[in-house]
Amino acid sequence: MSKKVLIIGLDAAPPELVFEAFYEDLPNLRYLMENGVYARMRSTHPPITIPAWMVMVTGKSMGKLGLYGFRHRRPGTYNDIWIAHSLAVKEKTVWDILGECKKQVVVIGVPPTYPPKPVNGQLISCFITPTTEKDYTYPKELKREIQEKVGEYLIDVVFRTEQKDRLLEQLYEMTEKRFKVIEYLMTHKPWDFLIFVEIGVDRIQHAFWKFFDKQHHLYQAGNQYENAVKEYYEFLDEKIGKLLRLTDSDTVIIVVSDHGAKRMKGAFCINEWLITKGYLTLKKKPENAVSLEKAEVNWSKTKAWGWGGYHARIFFNVRGREPQGVIEPENFDSFRKQLIEEIRAIRGPNGEPWDTEVYTPEEIYPNGKGDYPDLTVYLDDLSWRSAGTIGHNMLYLPENDKGPDDAVHSHHGIFILYDPNKKIGKKIPDISILDVAPTVLKIMGLSVPSDMEGHIVKEAFT
Helix, strand or coil: CCCEEEEEEECCCCHHHHHHHCHHHCHHHHHHHHHCEEEEEECCCCCCHHHHHHHHHHCCCHHHHCCCCCEEECCCCCCCEEECCHHHCCCCCHHHHHHHCCCCEEEECCCCCCCCCCCCEEEECCCCCCCCCCCCEECCCHHHHHHHHHCCCCCCCCCCCCCHHHHHHHHHHHHHHHHHHHHHHHHHCCCCEEEEEECHHHHHHHHHHHHHCCCCCCCCCCCCCCCHHHHHHHHHHHHHHHHHCCCCCCEEEEEECCCEEEECCEEEEHHHHHHHCCCCCEEECCCCCECHHHCEECHHHCCEEEECECCEEEEECEECCECCCCECHHHHHHHHHHHHHHHHCCECCCCCECCCEEECHHHHCCCCCCCCCCEEEECCCCCEEEECCECCCCCEECCCCCCCCCEEEECEEEEEEECCCCCCCEECCCEEHHHHHHHHHHHCCCCCCCCCCCCCCHHHHC
C-alpha cells in the first residue's frame, strides 16, 4: 500500500520554542520528535512567508519562482506595486504533481493560494484572500460546506493592534474553526496528501512576543499576557493530537514552518537614512510620518529608495531603467559597492556595532526572474525591522512603524518527520526548505523531477 502524507504547517514556528523552550509542554509534537527525525530547516533568502511556502512545496528557489516577497515593484516604475498571488506561481507544486498521478489532495491555507486554482481534490485559500465573500475554495461548493460546518470561516486576523484581548479571542476562534474544517475534510473527503498552514502561530508571536521574552526591550515582568504565546502553542498541540488520532499507520506526518521568529529590537528608518546620505531627495518634508508612496520625492535627484519590512529592499534609480533615472548604467557597480559599504557600517542607536548583511541579486537570486530589488539588507541579522516610512525625524524607532509588532523573522524554521512504521527518534543536521518537496514525492513513491533544487532527507528512510 502506498504511503499517505499529512503536512502540518505552523507559520513562523521557531526551533528555539518548539525544540527547546516549550518542548516539555507540547506532548504531541514531542512524541513525533521522539519517534521520528527532526531538524532546523533553513528558510528562504530572505526568510519571508511569501514566497517561503511556495519554495517549500515546489522545491524551486525564489529566483526560479520570481517571487521575492508579499509586494513587488513593476519594472520601470517607482510606486506601481503588485501583490503576490497564486496565478503568479508558474512552477508545479507537490499537489499539482500528485494530482497528475491521480492522487487525491487537500490543501488548506498555504500562501499564496488565492485565487484558488483547480486541484485533484479540495483547496481552501490563504491569508491573502481579501474576504470570504469571494470564492476562496475549490471546488466552489466547498465554501457552502465550510459555512454549514463552522459558520463564518476566518482566513486571518488583524494582529497589529493594541486590543490584545479581542485579538486572543479571534486567534482562538480562527484556529478552532480551521481545525474543525481540517477534521471534516480528513474524515469526509478522500485524500492521499493533505497540507495545511496555521497562520495563527505567526500572528500570536508578532503580537505577544514582548510579553514573554525577558530579553525584549519592551518586556514588563508580571504582565497579564506573560503566558499567551505558550498557552496558544499548548492549545495548538492539543488540536494536532486530535488530527494524529485520525491517521493510520500508512500516514507519514510532517511538521514544518516556513521560517522562525525572534524578538524585534526596533525599526530602522531606511529612507530617512538614505535622505541623510543624500541618496534620496524630497521636494517637501512631510509634517507627519507617511509612506514612501505619499511622500513628495524628487525622483530627478534621487539615487536610491527603500522598502520597509522584516528586511530592507533597496532599489536604484538607473537612467534608462526608471522614468527619471540618475545613475548612469556604467556607474551602477561602483555606486552599489559604495552603498553596500555604507550600509554595513550602520551602527545601533547607542553606537553599538551591528551584524548587518547586504546581498546583491546575483548572490541570492542567480538567474532570477521578475522584480527583485537591487539590494537585500538584513539589519543586525534581521533583529531590526526596516521602516520605509518618511517623516519620523529620527533613524531608530522602538517599535514597528506599521503598528504594534514585537517579533521579526529568523533564518531557521522547523522540520519534523514521523513514520508510524519506523522508530527513529533523533535530531538530524540542518536541512533546507527546498528539501521538503522531493522528500514528500519519495515517500509517496514518485520520482523527483530533475529541476527540483532540493534533496531527499535521507535520514527519514533509514
